[in-house]
Amino acid sequence: MPTQVEHQKLLDPPQLSAAAPERKAPALRIMHVVNYLNHGGMEFGILKLIAGLGAGPFEHRFCVTRKFDPDFVRAYGLGSMLDVAAGSGAGLQFPLFRLRRIFRCYRPHIVHTRNWGALEAVPAARLAGVPVVIHSEHGYEVDTLAGLPMRQRLFRKMAYGMADAVCAVSRELRDFHARQAWIAPDRIRVIYNGVDTDRFAPNLLVRERVRAELGVSPGSLLIGSVGRLVPIKDYATLLRAAASLRSQNVDLQLLLVGSGPELVPLQQLVAATDSLRGRVHFAGASNRVAELLQAMDVFVLPSQGEGMSNTLLEAMASALPVVATEVGGNPEVIGEPQAGLLFKPADVARLAELLTVLAGNSESRQTLGSAARHRVLTQFSLKAMISQYRELYSGAAHRRGVAFQVGVAG
Secondary structure (H helix, E strand, O other), X not given: OOOHHHHOOOOOOHHHOOOOOOOOOOOEEEEEXXXXXXXXXXXXXXXXXHHHHOOXXXXXXXXXXXXXXXXXXXXXXXXXXXXXXXXXXXXXXXOHXXXXXXXXXXXXXXXXXXXXHHOOHHXXXXXXXXXXXXXXXXXXXXXXXXXXXXXXXXXXXXXXXXOOEEEEOOHHHHHHHHXXXXXXXXXXXXXXXXXXXXXXXXXXXXXXXXXXXXXXXXXXXXXXXXXXXOHHXXXXXXXXXXXXXXXXXXXXXXXXXXXXXXXXXXXXXXXOOHHHOOOEEEEEOOOOHHHHHHHOOEEEEOOOOOOOOHHHHHHHHOOOOEEEEOOOOHXXXXXXXXXOEEEOOOOHHHHHHHHHHHHXXXXXXXXXXXXXXXXXXXXXXXXXXXXHHHHHHHHHHHHOOOOOOOOOOO
16 A cells, blocks of 8 residues: 555646635635545546536545555546545554544545445544534445444444434435434435536447447447446356357357456456357456447446446446346436336346347337436436535535635536
């Protein structure tokens, strides 16, 4: 893990510069606290939020409680707006007092923590005298799907009670954490993720170019997915379903975009499956997600658990037919009438059946894709998400008597 000195050498790009312009009144200083900072949906969601709120009435900084990916920090110019609360040792850490020192040094008006790994920043912010503390829940880990350990439930209940506001990215996630923390669901506010529907939009020229790069013929069905290669995403189910289609002589290829500890096991599964060898592209973590989605014919999200998937929203905005597990916020995203297809987690046979239907009917793919884009345009716009967070931050600051520059950005 890079040291405090090393990470300060990373440079900021102009669009996320921590340097504050001259102001008639102070900006509202917000510190976003996360466990890890790397290529993930939550992190990209925060970056979209920062860019959307603008540099006028808001000033942002990151703090990580454990570690960060230096390539990610360098790529997005976050070095000079990043603090690290982790100690030098390995193993269990509880950086309560390091967090308090960081908050006292930066003096944020708002500390916004996210997920279990950053929850100790809530009491740390209170000890540091931070005016406003907000906590958000963004998803699941595979070992917590059946319920949280008692120590987590107790600590969450305490931390939620100390926060000015608690948020979740889906109604299902709100209800789960309300049950686990023994609080009323209306104590948790739902703010859906939003997607940039201009960046993620159908583009035939890009589609043809990227498919040519990948060596995918016009007649092949390209099935894809985007996300961290971790156990909860369960890409093995997708690979096994694709192998089933190949046994029916369906001309297909797969494109998996993302990196993580499951890469080698997934590559080994492909190598051990005759029908998949030479047909699976592992693209790694990429800043070309919008382009790579264009190349796909069908998007599959086989996760065992989800909060609200940004990649599912991006695929739908790109007018792709989507097939997703019936977990977490996925049914809320797809909606009624359905703008996509759902299946139970790990149900290889059902996923293969749905993919077989889509493979043989380009008209159905087009109809589903159009419905998916319409749903995102009307329900999950980036503008709506940014507006809700602006109101959350400004309203909480006003209630705590924080004086800051008034304005509307984005």
